[in-house]
Each structure stands twice: as C-alpha cells, then as structure tokens.
Amino acid sequence: MAKRLYVVAGELSGDAHGAGLLRALKTRVPTLEVRGVGGPQMAAAAGAGLRDWVEDAAVMGVWEVLKRYGWFKQRFAEMLDELKAFRPDVLVLIDYPGFNLRFAEAVKRECPETRLVYYISPQVWAWHKGRIPKMARLLDEMLCLFPFEQPLFQSAGLKTTFVGHPLVDELEEKRLPGVTRDDLLVGLFPGSREREVARLFPLMIETAKLLRAWRGDLKFEVPAASVKLAAQIRNLLVDTNADEWITVNAGESHSLMQRACCAVIASGTATLEAACYG
Known part of the structure; x- marks a missing residue:
C-alpha cells in the first residue's frame, strides 16, 4: 500500500520550503500520495491532491485573523474531514504556528495513528517558550533549521532533528x-x-x-x-x-x-x- 502524506503550509516562505521537501520525498518515494494545502510551488510539486490557499491564508496579526475567523474555521473543519477520510501515515506541518498547532491538536485527538511532524519550528525560543511542553505532547518529531533549536525541544522530550536551512540551496537554483x-x-x-x-x-x-x-x-x-x-x-x-x-x-x-x-x-x-x- 502506498504511503500517504498530508501537509499544511500557510505562507509563501513555507510554500517554498515545503515544495523542496515534497520534491525530495517524491524522488525517494515515487508512489507517495500527497494531500493538503500550501501554495503554488507545493501544488506543482505534489499534484492535484494539494490545494493552493496561501493567497487567502497568509494573514498577519490578531485583527486580520479575527476579521476572517469564520473563513479559517470553515477551512479548519474541511481539512480535518479530508484528513480523516484520507488517513495519512504522516502529517507534516510547515511553520504557520497559529493555525498548525491547533490543527495538530485536533488531528492528535481524531486520528491518533497519524504521526505528527513539524518542519520549520515556530520561533518559540524567541516569543513563547511556554509552548514547548505542549508541542512535545502533541508532536512525534520536530525538524528544525538551526542547530541551537535542537536541544530546546529535546530537553522537553520531543524527538528533534536538525536538518539545516534550505534557503541557500533554493536560492542557488x-x-x-x-x-x-x-x-x-x-x-x-x-x-x-x-x-x-x-x-x-x-x-x-x-x-x-x-x-x-x-x-x-x-x-x-x-x-x-x-x-x-x-x-x-x-x-x-x-x-x-x-x-x-x-x-x-x-x-x-x-x-x-x-x-x-x-x-x-x-x-x-x-x-x-x-x-x-x-
């Protein structure tokens, strides 16, 4: 049976990094089935199963989120229903912590058999260290871009892998x-x-x-x-x-x-x- 992956990115920077990840995974696992949401680059890499939503999802600040609360609530419910029907082996959450951490909590509750992996860790070391224990409880693995992030999450009991920053390779292309x-x-x-x-x-x-x-x-x-x-x-x-x-x-x-x-x-x-x- 083909491996299944659900992925969520909500901003253009996450879309670029997510597209690189998907291309690499597709090379290693050509039969990989991908569903989820992202941007135009991820949609091109994943195929028809991934929807481009970043133009609407990439909002900034509490007020902008509140103004579109109904829209986000509807997308959240639709994505959770889609994920439950798809039953992925792994959910990959790319940055976008305000949405993704809430989505991780819902998936943990509704689909406990799905592994939860966070790619590009939220900068909780700078603005919200209190979130780290919650993330350790929800996630199965953190993939971080900077080496100093690894011990922060590992000390909370979360398996963490330093993967390096993909930006240099992306820009060189x-x-x-x-x-x-x-x-x-x-x-x-x-x-x-x-x-x-x-x-x-x-x-x-x-x-x-x-x-x-x-x-x-x-x-x-x-x-x-x-x-x-x-x-x-x-x-x-x-x-x-x-x-x-x-x-x-x-x-x-x-x-x-x-x-x-x-x-x-x-x-x-x-x-x-x-x-x-x-």
Whole structure:
C-alpha cells in the first residue's frame, strides 16, 4: 500500500520550503500520495491532491485573523474531514504556528495513528517558550533549521532533528548565470501579504519619489508575489501617480534581487534572501 502524506503550509516562505521537501520525498518515494494545502510551488510539486490557499491564508496579526475567523474555521473543519477520510501515515506541518498547532491538536485527538511532524519550528525560543511542553505532547518529531533549536525541544522530550536551512540551496537554483547589477535600478519589496503591502508600499513610493527628485535617471521595480498582490500594487501606483515610472513584475523577486544595485525590503524572509545574493 502506498504511503500517504498530508501537509499544511500557510505562507509563501513555507510554500517554498515545503515544495523542496515534497520534491525530495517524491524522488525517494515515487508512489507517495500527497494531500493538503500550501501554495503554488507545493501544488506543482505534489499534484492535484494539494490545494493552493496561501493567497487567502497568509494573514498577519490578531485583527486580520479575527476579521476572517469564520473563513479559517470553515477551512479548519474541511481539512480535518479530508484528513480523516484520507488517513495519512504522516502529517507534516510547515511553520504557520497559529493555525498548525491547533490543527495538530485536533488531528492528535481524531486520528491518533497519524504521526505528527513539524518542519520549520515556530520561533518559540524567541516569543513563547511556554509552548514547548505542549508541542512535545502533541508532536512525534520536530525538524528544525538551526542547530541551537535542537536541544530546546529535546530537553522537553520531543524527538528533534536538525536538518539545516534550505534557503541557500533554493536560492542557488534561482541564481541567474552571468547577471550584472544595474547601477541605476532600485528594487522595492513591500512584502507578500495584502496588509504589509497596504502599510509599507505607500511609504516606499514616497521614498522612491524623493530618490527620483535627487537622481532623475534612477529606475524602480517592484515584484508582486501573486496576481492579486500585483493588482493591489498597481492600484496604489495609480493613486499616487507613480504608475508610469515604477515597473511591476509578477513573481520576479529573486531576479530583481540579483539585478538591482540596492533595495528597500520589508522585514522577513526576503531580507535574508537578498543578503544571500550579496
């Protein structure tokens, strides 16, 4: 009987890491059956059994979650029903702790035979160490990215494996051969969530206007993580009369990081990615 895996990721960074994991698992176990939710990269790696939901699921802050509580409650129930019918051997939860830890608790109760594995541990060492005993009770194994995380979870009795950070390998695959930086190109990276873009991009536009007033030959590009975000970004550019001189590119963030001479970047995974490209 083929092995079955259910996987949950709720953000674009988790989608990228999850896609790499799924590709590796599919190589090792070609008959692996995969169900769950993630983003476009995971959907491409897993096939028809995995749904792309990150554009709707990647919200930020308590208020945004509360505004969409009914939606999240419905998705939670649908996914739990799907998992119970699928009966996977393993559930892999990728980051996204606010949702995933609650989902782990429900699966532990409803499907005790399913092994629960967490990939990319929540940064509880920084913001909520009190969650570690609960995680040790719920999970069968933690796969962590940083070596200092391993003893934190192991001391609570949770089997923990340090697997290393996949970001360097992922970025190397997207490195452009022979690319040279454009000394006049400035990258604007307002984030991958609607709320981030709404809050940060207007300030980035104003900054770009000041730079353009200082150097009229500067060029500006902004990558959009999705079609929906591209439309939001274009609307903001039109509203601020900047649509004729700031270019929007869908899904070109890694290319822009390698071509631009400098960038303004929302705090998060993108800052680390840009640093890796130098």
